[in-house]
Amino acid sequence: MKTLAVAGRVLTQIRRDHRTLAMLLVLPCLLISLLWWMFDELPGETFDRFGPGLLALFPFIVMFLVTSVTTLRERSSGTLERLLAMPMGKLDFLLGYALAFGLIATVQSTLAVAVSVGLLDLDVNGPVWLLGVVAVVDAVLGTALGLFVSAFAATEFQAVQFMPLFVVPQILLCGLFVPRDVMPDLLGAISDVLPLSYAVDAMKELVGAADESAVWGDVGVVVGFAVVALALGAATLRRRTP
Amino acid sequence: MMKNVIEVRDLVVVRSGRTVLPGIGLDVAPGVTGLLGPSGCGKSTLMRAIVGVQRVRSGSVDVLGLPAGAKALRHRIGYQTQAVSVYDDLTVAENLRFFSRVLGADAAEVDRVVDAVDLSDHRNQTVGNLSGGQRSRASLAVALLGSPDVLVLDEPTVGLDPVLRRDLWQLFHRIADSGACVLVSSHVMDEADRCDRLLLMREGRIIADGTPDEIRAKSGSDNIEDAFLRLVEEAA
Numbered sequence: 241m242k243t244l245a246v247a248g249r250v251l252t253q254i255r256r257d258h259r260t261l262a263m264l265l266v267l268p269c270l271l272i273s274l275l276w277w278m279f280d281e282l283p284g285e286t287f288d289r290f291g292p293g294l295l296a297l298f299p300f301i302v303m304f305l306v307t308s309v310t311t312l313r314e315r316s317s318g319t320l321e322r323l324l325a326m327p328m329g330k331l332d333f334l335l336g337y338a339l340a341f342g343l344i345a346t347v348q349s350t351l352a353v354a355v356s357v358g359l360l361d362l363d364v365n366g367p368v369w370l371l372g373v374v375a376v377v378d379a380v381l382g383t384a385l386g387l388f389v390s391a392f393a394a395t396e397f398q399a400v401q402f403m404p405l406f407v408v409p410q411i412l413l414c415g416l417f418v419p420r421d422v423m424p425d426l427l428g429a430i431s432d433v434l435p436l437s438y439a440v441d442a443m444k445e446l447v448g449a450a451d452e453s454a455v456w457g458d459v460g461v462v463v464g465f466a467v468v469a470l471a472l473g474a475a476t477l478r479r480r481t482p
Numbered sequence: 483m484m485k486n487v488i489e490v491r492d493l494v495v496v497r498s499g500r501t502v503l504p505g506i507g508l509d510v511a512p513g514v515t516g517l518l519g520p521s522g523c524g525k526s527t528l529m530r531a532i533v534g535v536q537r538v539r540s541g542s543v544d545v546l547g548l549p550a551g552a553k554a555l556r557h558r559i560g561y562q563t564q565a566v567s568v569y570d571d572l573t574v575a576e577n578l579r580f581f582s583r584v585l586g587a588d589a590a591e592v593d594r595v596v597d598a599v600d601l602s603d604h605r606n607q608t609v610g611n612l613s614g615g616q617r618s619r620a621s622l623a624v625a626l627l628g629s630p631d632v633l634v635l636d637e638p639t640v641g642l643d644p645v646l647r648r649d650l651w652q653l654f655h656r657i658a659d660s661g662a663c664v665l666v667s668s669h670v671m672d673e674a675d676r677c678d679r680l681l682l683m684r685e686g687r688i689i690a691d692g693t694p695d696e697i698r699a700k701s702g703s704d705n706i707e708d709a710f711l712r713l714v715e716e717a718a
Contacts, residue, residue: 318563325533326557326585327586480534
């Protein structure tokens with residue numbers, strides 16, 4: 241019930257902010273079209289190689305940023321202190337955010353997938369709806385990590401800097417640029433414990449061999465990371481602060 | 483003697499290496515109690531400790547017979563922080579509806595508190611577009627939701643025009659008349675006479691405690707500002 245109250249409130253706030261809403265929904269479609277255009281004159285199926293990875297990256301990056309900044313705002317404006325002095329469960333608070341951003345991610349990913357498959361001829365061998373599922377799980381992961389790291393940022397500048405710290409290494413090591421199995425052993429091992437690697441694997445699998453059980457396995461790993469990040473996030477929400 | 487609603491004993495609070503409250507003790511009974519003292523004397527920290535959001539080093543804070551911050555108290559304390567802690571991008575009514583859902587309060591509460599803080603004409607305006615005084619009243623309205631037994635208000639009247647300030651103090655007294663305990667902080671000494679009881683605070687300690695008349699009589703001054711100065715000089 242309180243989870244829904246938080247989610248409803250967050251969605252109203254985003255609806256009010258037309259520019260943010262437009263960027264959340266339109267930017268991923270534009271960027272994926274840009275990627276398609278870049279590869280248009282090249283021989284081979286290059287768009288099919290990078291497209292799926294990008295579909296996994298957008299929801300993750302965007303939700304990470306949006307969430308870490310919004311929760312930081314909530315901490316600095318005093319609204320979080322007020323909520324925690326009220327009968328508000330920490331988990332209700334976090335799940336409310338996850339639910340709201342999960343819904344936005346659903347719309348965002350549906351649009352990006354529709355553009356990729358419908359307009360840009362991305363070749364998907366697995367079921368298209370599963371592509372959407374992976375994207376949403378990915379967005380929830382971004383939200384969960386964003387919530388967690390916002391606890392360690394004192395200013396919005398710091399929160400934004402967490403992106404190169406937490407997100408860029410994952411993008412580099414997720415297998416988009418160099419397949420994970422040909423990376424140096426140490427880097428391969430690191431990429432094995434980064435959640436984004438599994439999200440990108442799932443997307444690649446859907447476009448490639450389309451072994452659904454492998455996709456669900458990857459989705460499970462991403463969900464696991466998201467749950468751990470949410471639990472850690474809950475642990476950083478303290479009713480009593482120094 | 484009325485039973486105390488808030489009891490603070492030997493409370494020590496250290497914030498980033500600085501001892502803000504070096505062992506403060508005080509009692510607050512039902513009625514309107516003013517916590518007066520200069521900026522930086524520890525009023526907000528004390529209020530945060532009473533609400534149960536301040537990490538404390540030692541000592542005890544009891545509210546309504548329970549340790550501050552207890553789960554059962556979260557429905558019963560209304561708290562207005564010094565910052566305007568409402569969502570700037572939502573309207574007054576949307577903010578109140580959200581917080582009333584968190585409290586599990588009746589939807590009719592929203593209309594009641596909007597009227598109480600005289601924001602009926604602005605209820606559908608976005609908080610970010612309101613004036614400073616209106617924003618602060620929107621934040622006060624949240625604290626009033628659900629008619630809590632204890633109201634802890636951190637400088638609710640700062641920056642408001644005199645008419646509005648008088649109206650708010652009348653509101654605090656109406657709330658207190660219905661049996662609640664209202665603790666209001668201010669750094670403006672001329673608000674002293676609006677309180678039933680005063681706690682004068684300086685450098686993390688209570689330097690005087692009593693009705694405005696008692697404090698004036700005890701220090702032999704005509705106004706609370708002079709009384710405050712004399713008490714500080716006597717202590718030195």
